Every structure is written in structure tokens, then in C-alpha cells.
Amino acid sequence: MEWLTEGSITTPEGFWAAGIACGIKVAGKKDLAVVFSETPCVAGATFTTNKVKASHIFVSKENLRPQKATVRAIVANSGNANCCTGQKGIEDAKRMCEIVASELSAQRQVNVQPHEVLVASTGVIGVPLPMDKVEQGIKSAVERLSREGGLEAAEAIMTTDTKPKFAALQLELNGKIIHIGGIAKGAGMIAPNMATMLCFIGTEACIGRKALQTALKYAVERSFNSISVDGDTSTNDTVFVLANWLSGGDEILESSEAFVKFRTALTKLCQKLAKAIAADGEGATKLIEIRVTGATSESEAKAVAMTVANSNLVKTALFGNDPNWGRIAAAVGRSPAKVNQTALTICIGEFECFRKGEPIDFDKDAAHQWLKSNSEIDISIDLGLGNASWTVWTCDLSEEYVHSNAEYTT
């Protein structure tokens, strides 16, 4: 397995993309992306668990419903979530698919049906989409489609992100070189179970729908569902993966060694993009990895890690470079998991702070200096109760987070 620099969703063969500005956002910023596959794809998807869902989720789910559904394109806008927009919102999302299908069919002489298009939106909630702009934008984006368009598509799905997120890797599977490449966005409203993040992934792998969905679910659980910026799960989170089978060769069957290899590579790609989201959290100055070991189950380990990752008191302390392990202990204790404080051990980086219920007299000045001089911080929590573990990623909480969320409607 090998990482490719500047890789994205257009790294795998057969995928085209474009990102343009159509006027949803102010100041001419890119706000509309189209991804197109030369051949019909098998698709997998995961969506937010929020019970208030954006319009695009209903439409994309519907298009993925038929057992033999194939996908040819993804359309996504930023700057408007098309969520809580009532019946008009659903119609607008459907209309986006229709325009993509008709523009692709007209401009590229391919036969694409509206139900072969997946749609996604991200941005402010409760405002109707400006459909005239969106319609013009889709036309321009389809015109601009190129084999190098992945990076501009990554830019076009950004909201408060400070940088576009993209990654690709290659690996050998069943004797063929395949690529997995993706683009993602997300900076605020990031929490477990699909927070406002979008991620679109392409691959040439020959893999069936059920196996692809199984691999995606596994990868998302260990990546996008294991990051948190602010504990606010969005209404819009969406991950799409498209496999166009262009690699040729044998199908990757769920029981095979090739499947495990594919799933591992997909998980690594998703983790790379997820960590980029956490590191780019609104106002973040540090990427924080929280590893919980010694739990009685993976779900207990994850519950502890997520509670710590969502603690404002832990995150503000880390912003202030304060090795305040007491706040970590308090967050561990209020998690829903089984916790026995006399079995609990906490380390910040190499500094052991608390061992099996007793405080350790560690060098607080050295720990402060270490926190101050590192932008990637690891926290280890050993519950001392079992053998299961889990890792999550988050960021610190700065004044800038409050400032950007108080000043701007996002």
C-alpha cells in the first residue's frame, strides 16, 4: 500500500470532477462540485444518524434503494445545507439530480438517468436553495469536468474548512494495481456518527455492492465516526464510495484475503481524511489522539474516548497547554462506560499523571513545555479492566472557535 501525493477522487481511472463558483457563497468562492464516472459504478453510502436530516439524504437514499442501482455521478453544493427546507427542499435535491443527468447526457453523449446521480449539500440550515444559480452552476461544472478536477471539487465542498482535504493510495489486489482516492470536508459540527462532513471516494476495484457497503461501514466506524470537533452531529453527513470495476481481474469477495486488504486500505484512506478534518476543526491549534485501552469491549473504549474528546474542559486545557489530567479523569468518569477509578491510568504523551487511582508527581513544567511545542498530542487512558481498545481524534477548543461560531451564521 502506497500513498500518492496530491491524490484525490480523480486518481482512480475513469473518474472526472470539477468544482466551480455559482454564487451560493459570497465573494466568488467555489460552492458546487460534480464527480462523474465514465462507467456505471457500484456504490456504498453512510449517512448521519441525526433524526433531523437534510433533503439530499432522502433523495440519495432513494436512488441507492434498488438492489441493482448503479451510480454515474455525484453533485454537491456548499454554502447551503438544504435542510429543514420542507417539501421544496426535497424537490430541489431531486432537481439537482435531474439537471446533472440531462447535462451529462447532452454534453457528453452518455445516457445518465436522474436516479444514477447522488446528491449532497452542506452549509447553513433552513434557507431554501437558490435553484437558478444551482442550475447554471451544474451546467458550468459539467462543462469543466476533467481527469484532474479532484482538487477543485475538494475546494468546492468546503465550508469553514481552512484547507481542502484529499488523499489517495494504491495497492495490489488480485494481481492488479488499484487506487482508492477521496475528497472530504468538515470543520464544525463534527461528532461521532457522521458529523457535518462530506466524503466522496472512488476506486477501480471490482467489488460487489454488499461487500463494498460492509467495507465502508467498517472504515467509517474507525474514521469519520471516531472524530469529534464539537460534539454536534450534523444533519447532513454523507459518505459515498463508488467502485467502477475498471481494474479488471477477479471480483473481491467478502470472504477473501483481498477483501481484508481492500477494507484495510479503505480504512486508512478514511482515517487520513478524518484526521485532516479533526486537525482543521474550527479554531483548532492541535490534533489530539485519544487512545483508550484496557476496556471490556470496543464500544466501551470508544464511549470513554469520545466523552474525553467532547469535553470542553479537556479541550480548553489543551489549548492552554495545561497538563490538566484531572479533567481527563472527570470526563472518563462521566462516560457511559464501566470505570473503576482505582484501576485507571492516564498519560499525556510520555507523562504518566495518574496510576491505578493514585496521582503521580510528574514534571508539570516539562509537560507544559511538551504540550506547547507539539501540534499533535496523544493521550493514553488505560481503564485496567479488559483487553479492548479504541482510538479517536479531536482538536483543542480555542477562543477562535467561539468567535467564528458566534459571528457567522453557518
Add this chain to the structure above:
Amino acid sequence: MEWLTEGSITTPEGFWAAGIACGIKVAGKKDLAVVFSETPCVAGATFTTNKVKASHIFVSKENLRPQKATVRAIVANSGNANCCTGQKGIEDAKRMCEIVASELSAQRQVNVQPHEVLVASTGVIGVPLPMDKVEQGIKSAVERLSREGGLEAAEAIMTTDTKPKFAALQLELNGKIIHIGGIAKGAGMIAPNMATMLCFIGTEACIGRKALQTALKYAVERSFNSISVDGDTSTNDTVFVLANWLSGGDEILESSEAFVKFRTALTKLCQKLAKAIAADGEGATKLIEIRVTGATSESEAKAVAMTVANSNLVKTALFGNDPNWGRIAAAVGRSPAKVNQTALTICIGEFECFRKGEPIDFDKDAAHQWLKSNSEIDISIDLGLGNASWTVWTCDLSEEYVHSNAEYTT
């Protein structure tokens, strides 16, 4: 029922208190409080649900264990949580009770046993108590005890609070006038299920232990367990209520009308103190009341209200006077309760923003102005599914919250 100005735990007959500075905090700030009852009291208590618990909780619970346990005093320090301090922490908490008992016995010619003293701490986690200072402090506090000491005791339990919290009321019960008065603290690490808050309440009511505990549990659920500043449940939260029976008259039995009257008054007192805590949340500029109606059960209504109250995105929007109801809808949707977005209605103050799944074109400028000119904000959320309701209180999230929690070890 009547509120008394400047009322506190020393308003009811027979309660004495003092608050002094013994050097746990820097700069000569008050950090040790003692409350004393002339006569043995029946006591009720509730403690944090955090699984990492401060030492005082183990000791106070132990002292309350015997069926016929009576209480004569409370001792509390601020500036140090005596939590995650291992075996020494437990011994220190026990020692605090011993010193109070021996000083009271020596200085006041009363026979007080260590197990008749309840103890509480609040402050930084993981640092051993400076017991020499605490010992001297308890001696001075017992010397200073007075019938007017409630307000200085309220000051002595403050941490990042900007003002002391105290309240008292009087009512007629079974033909006698009784008082219920209390002091409280809390500003950060405030969340459901007893966040770093301490509250000590006294009353002359003639009420048995079981009835007192039942009334307290009811009151705490609707007050301290219905506020949130930052979602971080503390390791130290404690509420004590002492009833000294000095009112005379009939006992308040759990099945009686007098009990309901007492419970209502106790709930109102706890709500007043709880709202004072929420309004004084670290960096807060607004007190926010969130009322959820139309739920299928009270616990579902509370779950929705608490999820909204803990949403950083909602709280930063309110700090910025932004009527961003979409963030409220998103928080409602990610709560664990049953939510149907086509039945959901959201109002900010008098401004209806979202009605049964459709956005309302309300006057956003007027809403912004209204938010800007009010320090008490009410949000109404109608789930449209049933008849149950619940109310919680929180505050907005400002840059000052981040600043104070990043700069200071608390």
C-alpha cells in the same frame, strides 16, 4: 410562600455558619466554610453520578449510612477538589470531619461525633489537600460561627463563580412558619446529574429522613440536574439538606398535603439557586431557558432540552445574538429522544422559526435585536408527539469561557 431578601442557610432557626480564608486559594480569598446546627438534624443528600468521585463523597456517604444517622455540621473547602488523590485523600476528608467535631466539642461545649459531620470539596483535581492549612482554617471557622454567617459561607465555597449564591423562603406548614434556606456554588463543569456544584440547605421543618430524601431527589431532578454550563459532569457535586425540627408541630408525612407543599417550596429554592449557577456560568452573558413540550415522556423531553443546552453551536450562536434556529433543530435531531422533523416546531422568544417541518420567514433582524437586548432568553421546542414537557437552564458560550479555562488550572 414568600422569598426573603439576603436569605441563606442561616435564615432558618438554629443554623450557624462561617466562611474564612485558610490559604488553599491564593490572595487571601475565602476557601473554607463550616455550617453548624444547634440541634441534631435529619439529613438528605445527592451526589455526582460521575464514576470518578471525590474523596469527600465516600466519607459523607459513609456518615449518612446508618439508618438513624444525625448530622450536626458541614465542612467544605474550595480551591482543591480532593479528588483522584488516592488513599491520602480519603484520610484527609475523614480528618476534616474529626477536626470539626473536636473543635465544636471543645469550643462550644456540645458533643459532636466525627460521623455527625458531612464534608465537601471543590476545586482543582489531583492535588493533595494542604492539611495543616485546613486544620487551622477549621479552628478559625468554628470560632467565627454566627447566626449571620450564611453569606460568608456562600463566598467561601466559590471557585470561578463571580458572585455568591444564596436564597431563602418561608412558608406555613401544619400551622407553623418554617424557612428553607441554602447556599450554592458552581460556574464551570456544570452538567446534568450533579455537575461541580455544591449546595447546602437548612430548614426547621419536622420531616423524617426518608421523606426529606424523597423531596430532595424530586427537587434536584428539576433544578441542579436540569442545568448545564458545559456538559462536563463533575466528580464532586454534592447537595446536602438538613432539617433540625425546631419548628415544632406535626411531622410532615410523605402522603400529606403538607409534604407536597414542602417539596414544592424546596424545588423552588433549588431552582432559584440552580438558575443562579447557570446565569453565572463561566464567561456567560445570558441565562437561557429551554422548554420542550409535546414529548412522549418527561425523560424524552429532558433529553432533548439537555442536548440543546449542551450544544456548543447553539450556545455560541446565542452569544452572537444570532437567531440560528437550524442549529437548535440539528441538536434536537441528534438527541436520544424520538423526533419527527415534520412534527417539530421551534420558537426563539416570540419568534416562530420552524413549524411542523417547514421554515418560517420570520423577521431575523428583529430577532437579532431582541436577543441583543435581553439577558434572559427563552427557547420553546414543541416535538408535536405527546403531552410531556421539561425545562432546563443553560448559558451562552463566549470566548471568555475558553480563555478562563485555557489560562487557569481549575
